[in-house]
Amino acid sequence: MLCACSGEQFKFEEAPPQSPESLATRDFSASGLSSSRTGGDWDSKFDQNQVEEAESTLKEALSLNYEEARALLGRLEYQRGNYDAALQVFQGIEIKALTPRMIRAIAKRTGPRKQRSRADNVVPNVMSMHSVSLLVEAILLKSKSLEELGRYTEAASTCSMILDTVESALPNGMPDGIAQECKLQDMFHRAIELLPTLWIKAGNLGEAVTAYRRALIKPWNMEPGKLASMQKDLATTLLYGGVEVDLPPQLQARYPETPKSNIEEAILLLLVLMEKMVLQEIEWDSETADHLTFALSVTGMFESLADYVEQILPGVYDRAERWYFLALCYSAAGQDEVALNLWRKSCGSSKANRRPHFPSFLFGAKLCSKYPNHALEGIKFSREAIDLARLQNKHFLSQGKNFLGVCYGAAARRSVLDSERTIFQRESLNFLNEAAISKRDDPEVMFNLGLENAIQRNLDAAFNNIMMYSDMTVGSSRRGWQLLALIVSAQQRFKDSEMIVDFALDDTEKMDQLELLRLKAVLQIAQQKPKQAVETYRILLALIQSKKEPWHQAKKNFDQAKAFTHEIKIMKSCLGRHFLKGRMIFEAQSLYKEAFVSFSVSLGIEPDYIPSIISSAELMIKLGMQSLPIARSFLMNALRIEPTNHDAWFNLGMVSKMEGSLQQAADFFQAAYELKLSAPVQKFEL
Numbered sequence: 001m002l003c004a005c006s007g008e009q010f011k012f013e014e015a016p017p018q019s020p021e022s023l024a025t026r027d028f029s030a031s032g033l034s035s036s037r038t039g040g041d042w043d044s045k046f047d048q049n050q051v052e053e054a055e056s057t058l059k060e061a062l063s064l065n066y067e068e069a070r071a072l073l074g075r076l077e078y079q080r081g082n083y084d085a086a087l088q089v090f091q092g093i094e095i096k097a098l099t100p101r102m103i104r105a106i107a108k109r110t111g112p113r114k115q116r117s118r119a120d121n122v123v124p125n126v127m128s129m130h131s132v133s134l135l136v137e138a139i140l141l142k143s144k145s146l147e148e149l150g151r152y153t154e155a156a157s158t159c160s161m162i163l164d165t166v167e168s169a170l171p172n173g174m175p176d177g178i179a180q181e182c183k184l185q186d187m188f189h190r191a192i193e194l195l196p197t198l199w200i201k202a203g204n205l206g207e208a209v210t211a212y213r214r215a216l217i218k219p220w221n222m223e224p225g226k227l228a229s230m231q232k233d234l235a236t237t238l239l240y241g242g243v244e245v246d247l248p249p250q251l252q253a254r255y256p257e258t259p260k261s262n263i264e265e266a267i268l269l270l271l272v273l274m275e276k277m278v279l280q281e282i283e284w285d286s287e288t289a290d291h292l293t294f295a296l297s298v299t300g301m302f303e304s305l306a307d308y309v310e311q312i313l314p315g316v317y318d319r320a321e322r323w324y325f326l327a328l329c330y331s332a333a334g335q336d337e338v339a340l341n342l343w344r345k346s347c348g349s350s351k352a353n354r355r356p357h358f359p360s361f362l363f364g365a366k367l368c369s370k371y372p373n374h375a376l377e378g379i380k381f382s383r384e385a386i387d388l389a390r391l392q393n394k395h396f397l398s399q400g401k402n403f404l405g406v407c408y409g410a411a412a413r414r415s416v417l418d419s420e421r422t423i424f425q426r427e428s429l430n431f432l433n434e435a436a437i438s439k440r441d442d443p444e445v446m447f448n449l450g451l452e453n454a455i456q457r458n459l460d461a462a463f464n465n466i467m468m469y470s471d472m473t474v475g476s477s478r479r480g481w482q483l484l485a486l487i488v489s490a491q492q493r494f495k496d497s498e499m500i501v502d503f504a505l506d507d508t509e510k511m512d513q514l515e516l517l518r519l520k521a522v523l524q525i526a527q528q529k530p531k532q533a534v535e536t537y538r539i540l541l542a543l544i545q546s547k548k549e550p551w552h553q554a555k556k557n558f559d560q561a562k563a564f565t566h567e568i569k570i571m572k573s574c575l576g577r578h579f580l581k582g583r584m585i586f587e588a589q590s591l592y593k594e595a596f597v598s599f600s601v602s603l604g605i606e607p608d609y610i611p612s613i614i615s616s617a618e619l620m621i622k623l624g625m626q627s628l629p630i631a632r633s634f635l636m637n638a639l640r641i642e643p644t645n646h647d648a649w650f651n652l653g654m655v656s657k658m659e660g661s662l663q664q665a666a667d668f669f670q671a672a673y674e675l676k677l678s679a680p681v682q683k684f685e686l
Helices: 048-062 067-081 081-089 095-109 117-124 131-147 151-168 184-201 207-217 224-240 249-254 260-277 286-298 303-309 319-332 336-352 358-369 372-392 394-414 418-438 445-455 459-473 480-491 494-505 510-526 530-547 557-589 592-603 610-622 625-643 646-659 662-676
Strands: none
Touching: 067 131, 081 131, 095 151, 117 260, 117 336, 117 510, 131 480, 151 184, 151 207, 184 207, 184 480, 207 224, 224 260, 224 286, 224 372, 260 286, 260 303, 286 303, 303 319, 319 336, 319 358, 319 557, 336 358, 336 510, 358 372, 358 610, 372 394, 394 418, 394 445, 394 592, 394 610, 445 480, 459 610, 480 494, 480 510, 494 510, 557 662, 646 662
16 A cells, blocks of 8 residues: 555555555554445544544654645545545645645656756655655545545546646656656556546536547657547547537647647547557557548548548458448549449459448449439349348348339430330339338338339329328428429429429528529420519529639538539539520521531530530521431430420421421321420429
8 A cells, every 4th residue: 555655556446465564454443544335434433633643653654744644544445445534534635735846846856867866866845756646646536536426526626636736847748757766657647537537427528628638739658559549539529529619729829720620620530540550550449430430421521531441451341341431432422433433343342252242232223323324234233232132131122122213214214215215114113113112101212203203204193202202301302392393394284383493492491492493484484474584593693603612612511512513513504505595596597607606515515405406406407408317316316315305306207297208207296296295394304
């Protein structure tokens, strides 16, 4: 128990060594100084006279003063689990009065070795380091006693006194070699680890964050493992604590590039830990990787997340898992083509190891379902995902069928053969219906089913699907409102469709209003309301202008970048329509050369814009017989992109009529008439 004056390490949980000279072997029961955990009556027996008597006994044996005697007796009671008794003993030590002497002693006796002499050990009026260590231990045990008694705020305030004392004496951190002379450093490290825990138990996360920062900002000679543990604890507190604690001014002045928020600070800490793990300075910790993944995900820093995954040493993740993880990162960052390439590697690695990686197949099917040019590949891997789901992941069957149905629909729209298109359309509805039946509460499946029914002009079924989707999402989806408005417009109910758009504008955020405003203007034009349409376009352009920001600023945040890209798409679409209108003006003035130049510019901006393609074909028709093959080529391209476009069918009929193919022309005119009866004001694809 007297190891404060020796080189032995303190251990709170261990009993003191038994020896004839040890205080633990003395019989203090007669004077009431000791008590058991269950039967001691400390309050009735303990008084000042008894402490003085104990102090006198200790002085005779070891020449200890009053405070040191209390420190030793308090430790004894703490080790026995008598926390109330230990606390009463520790409270008799006047720490505030001793603090200046402790600070002076620490500062005097921990300087560089060359600047100290043997005489320093016997400097008069300067407390010895062993005494300082004993008193610091007493403060720490007092704090832990308060913790055991549930008095966390008092415990934290008491523990802070240790940090205040040592920091005042050592403003630049702990010097090397101090642990060889005394146990002050060990006690200080225990206090550093304890303080934030006490503030967390007290419910004061702000003070806990401050305590963590206080421990990490200076070099305190902590072991790498303990230092990493504190960095991780601070990062998790910043991430999940739900409080925003500003950096102190001294840190902001010291580091110009300081984190702008707590989550940025957490990311920096976790990146530091990841670098240490990569360099094998500390052991690999999967929890740290999970925390960093979460932090980078919620901030939209998916490319940074991918960079860190690529730096992880082989063996942490298997090959399929690594490629899959990277594909997720790049897809979330908007780089789906990169994600698809990585996904193919993931599937290839999975096949090579003969261990199919089910998440990779399902994710690949989802990626392919988003892009018509990958539809056939999506069909293949969707089927593999379904086969795997039947074996071990049956709850994912509906997802696989959903992606398969979407891929079949996309493949149908890219097919050049009518027979193939019919088969693909039938398969699309079959699998989407199966997915909807097996998972009735999935809004994504219901939306896809409604969209496919709308594209195939099954308008009543599409209307019912989207109404069910709206109920599932409580009317909070912009694309749900938009598709419903388009379905109603395909039923030639333009006024009702405009009312739906107005409802949607009231319930959606400003960024989601761009597409809705454009749809509203088109509906107003369809109702012969040009003035209202012009006003709607004015509002649309004003909204775009108000939200537009420099690209380098938008790039800082993934959501802003995505929104800015969306705005650019809207502007390009409006610009394409502007050149289309210009070409129509030139055409009306019989300036066909100028109209052809305008047509070239329009298609250069938006090559798949159907109205531009059709109006260009119309221009070729007006130029005469020699231009009819070019016009037919344009119209066939338009029908490849949008097989249900009635204007394209009508103009194709005109071409056939001029070429003398009257029966074919009649068929084309009939198709145009029937399609026009169910044509929405815009394409159904959203």
